[in-house]
Structures are given as C-alpha cells and as structure tokens.
Amino acid sequence: MLPGLAALVALVFTWLSVGQTNKDLQISEQGQITNRFNAAITNLGSASLDVRLGGVYALQRIMQDSPRDQPTVVSVLSAFVRQHASVPVSGFRPAGEYRPATDVAAVVSVLGDRPAGREVSQDGKPLYRVDLSGADLGGLEREVGLTEGGVPRRVNFRFADFTGADLRDAGLENFDLSGASLDHANMAGVKLPNADLRRAFLGGANLTDALLGAADLTGADLDGANLHNAHLSRAEEASETSAADSSADLTGAHLIGADLSAADLRGVLLIGADLTGADLAGADLRGANLTGADLSNADLTGAKLAGAELSGAILRGARGVPPGSSGGSP
Structure with a gap:
C-alpha cells in the first residue's frame, strides 16, 4: 500500500505543480501583453511617422494574439482616426484632391483586417463596434487582398459607425x-x-x-438618401428586355423620398x-424588378422602364408612369 500511496501523492503534487506553472505562465503572458500595449500606445503619440506606424502594427499583433484585448485595441485605434482625421467643425471640406494621412490609412487597414467573428454575440448583435463617426476619409484607397x-x-x-463621415471618392x-x-x-x-x-x-x-454595382443592399435603410446619377449596375450596356448582370440588390430597401434621378x-x-x-426622373430602370414595390407619389418622369417588372407594385399618385404599366394600384 505504501508504494501506491507514494505514487498517488507524487501524482497529486505533479498535478498541482503543473497547474501552478500554467497559472504563472498566464500571468507572465498577460504582463507581457500589458507591457506591449503600453509601449504601442506610447508610440502612437510620437511625432515620428515611422514610430507611430510601429505602434499601429504592434496593436494589430496584440489584437491577433489576445482576443480578450481586441475590443480595447479597436477602441484605441478608432479614437486615433477620429482625433487625427475628423471632419472640420465648419462642415465637409471643399471638394478636391485629398488622401488620408499614411498613419490614418494604416489604422483603417488594420481595423478592416481584424479577426472576424469576435465582435458578434450568439444572437447576432454586436458586442462592440468600430467607431469612425465624423471621420474624414475622403479619397481613401483600400487594397483588397485575395484569400487562399x-x-x-x-x-x-x-456594424461600424460612419455617421457623418466624409467618404467622398x-x-x-x-x-x-x-x-x-x-x-x-x-x-459622393x-x-x-x-x-x-x-x-x-x-x-x-x-x-x-456613387458606384454600387453588385452591392447587396438588402433591407438597407436609405430614407432621404441622395442617389442622383448613382450607378447600381455593372453592365456596360443592358438589353431593353433582360436584366443587367451583377446589378445591386435593394430588396426591401427603404428609399422614402430618395433622390434617384438619372440613376443607373x-x-x-x-x-x-x-x-x-x-425622385426617379430620368432613371434607367430597364430590366429592374420592382415587384411589390411601393411607388406611391414617386416621380418617374422620363424614366426608362422597358422590361421592368412592376407586378404588384403600388403606383398610386406616381407621375410619369407609361400607360399600360401593370401594378397593384393605379
């Protein structure tokens, strides 16, 4: 019995030692991450562009290594963009050539490349969000890489917040x-x-x-949006009787009072x-599917509707509807 008891004691001691070792390693790892985080934050405040970029990519590495720290890193990087590239208090800057600063563009790139799936709860609601509200990102060019x-x-x-942001061009x-x-x-x-x-x-x-070809706008809320001369079709030219390939999907979209005049x-x-x-005056709706759409009081003057599907559409009070167009309400 004594040898067996000794073996059992040795096994328990080993298990406790391994547990303590793992705990010590976790504490050490968290301490290292904290030190790295503090160093990266210090670098973000540097007057040197190279040092700031080093801080940005150091935070990206922390976000990759430590899922629990991702919300904090996202919050810090979002604040950096809002502070260093904000829309002027006087309003949007005059149109013209503009590109975000190198470090701001790098932060946007890092935020866009963050590991997905960590910010959404089981019921599909965001646990946190990128906040770039009021950011001046006009002229931003973001290179999109390829998967394997x-x-x-x-x-x-x-779920990002771009409320009031400048994203022109x-x-x-x-x-x-x-x-x-x-x-x-x-x-614009x-x-x-x-x-x-x-x-x-x-x-x-x-x-x-705006160029929105093949964009998926299912269920999007565009109440009062201005889509004048916007392009939502990618086809070079469309047949009058067939739908354009790879066009946008606005199924169920809210476009109450939207300006779609001359839109493609x-x-x-x-x-x-x-x-x-x-306002759909002069819009090109050839081959569009408007089944069940509510066009009450809409302006379709001069719109091209050849091949458009209007079955079940509500046309009450609509102007410029060609004679003979089918709909749920005249």
Whole structure:
C-alpha cells in the first residue's frame, strides 16, 4: 500500500505543480501583453511617422494574439482616426484632391483586417463596434487582398459607425458594411462594387455619382438618401428586355423620398422596396424588378422602364408612369 500511496501523492503534487506553472505562465503572458500595449500606445503619440506606424502594427499583433484585448485595441485605434482625421467643425471640406494621412490609412487597414467573428454575440448583435463617426476619409484607397482560394477578401467593417463621415471618392470595393451606420455620410463618388450593405443605415447619405454595382443592399435603410446619377449596375450596356448582370440588390430597401434621378438602375432588384415619394426622373430602370414595390407619389418622369417588372407594385399618385404599366394600384 505504501508504494501506491507514494505514487498517488507524487501524482497529486505533479498535478498541482503543473497547474501552478500554467497559472504563472498566464500571468507572465498577460504582463507581457500589458507591457506591449503600453509601449504601442506610447508610440502612437510620437511625432515620428515611422514610430507611430510601429505602434499601429504592434496593436494589430496584440489584437491577433489576445482576443480578450481586441475590443480595447479597436477602441484605441478608432479614437486615433477620429482625433487625427475628423471632419472640420465648419462642415465637409471643399471638394478636391485629398488622401488620408499614411498613419490614418494604416489604422483603417488594420481595423478592416481584424479577426472576424469576435465582435458578434450568439444572437447576432454586436458586442462592440468600430467607431469612425465624423471621420474624414475622403479619397481613401483600400487594397483588397485575395484569400487562399483566389477570391477577394472581405474587409471587415460590420456594424461600424460612419455617421457623418466624409467618404467622398473612397475606394471601398468588397467592404463588409452590413449593419453599419452611414447616416448623413458624404459618399459622393464613392466606389462600393461588391460591397455588403445589408441592413445598413444610410438615411440622408449623399451617394451622388456613387458606384454600387453588385452591392447587396438588402433591407438597407436609405430614407432621404441622395442617389442622383448613382450607378447600381455593372453592365456596360443592358438589353431593353433582360436584366443587367451583377446589378445591386435593394430588396426591401427603404428609399422614402430618395433622390434617384438619372440613376443607373438597370437590372437592380427592388422587390418590395419602399420608394414612396422617391425622385426617379430620368432613371434607367430597364430590366429592374420592382415587384411589390411601393411607388406611391414617386416621380418617374422620363424614366426608362422597358422590361421592368412592376407586378404588384403600388403606383398610386406616381407621375410619369407609361400607360399600360401593370401594378397593384393605379
């Protein structure tokens, strides 16, 4: 019995020793991360661009190594952008050539490349969000890399807050902006092909001349948005009887009072969309699917509707509707 008891005691001692060793390692690791974090924050405040960039990429490494610290790192980097690239108090700057500073662009890149899946709860709600509200990011060009399968990688800005931001002429191709807040953002000339804007909030946003070909705007809220001369079709030319390839999806989108005059909407899916009072004068809707859409009091004067599907659409009070157009209400 004594040898067995001795072996049992030795086993318990070993287990306790291993547990203590693991605990000591965890404490040491957390201490190292804390030291790295403090050093990175210090670098962010440096007058040297090279040192600031070092701080940015040091925080990126911490975010990769320590999931529990990702919300803190995202908060710090978001604040850096808001502080160093904010829309002037007097309002949006005059249009012209502009590019964000190198360190600001680097921060945006790091935020977009952060590990996905850590910021959403089991019920799909955001645990935290990137806050770039009021940021001046006009002219931003974000290079999108490829996955191992050779397809463009999604840039992760799900649920991000871009309220009141300046995104004019920014290149945001393949951005994941699902659930993002872009209310009253200035997005004139923005390039958003293949972007994911499902359930995004774009109320009052300026999307004049925006490129939205193949963007997914399912359930997006665009109440009062200005989409004058916006392009939502990627086709070079569309047949009058067939839908354009790879056009945007605005199924169920809220476009109440939106300015879509002269917009390129060839082949766009507007099934069940609310276009009450929308300005569609001169818009190109050839091949568009407006099944069940609400076009009450909308202005369709001069709009091209050849091949458009209007079955079940509400046309009460709509102006410029060609005679014989089918709909749920004349």
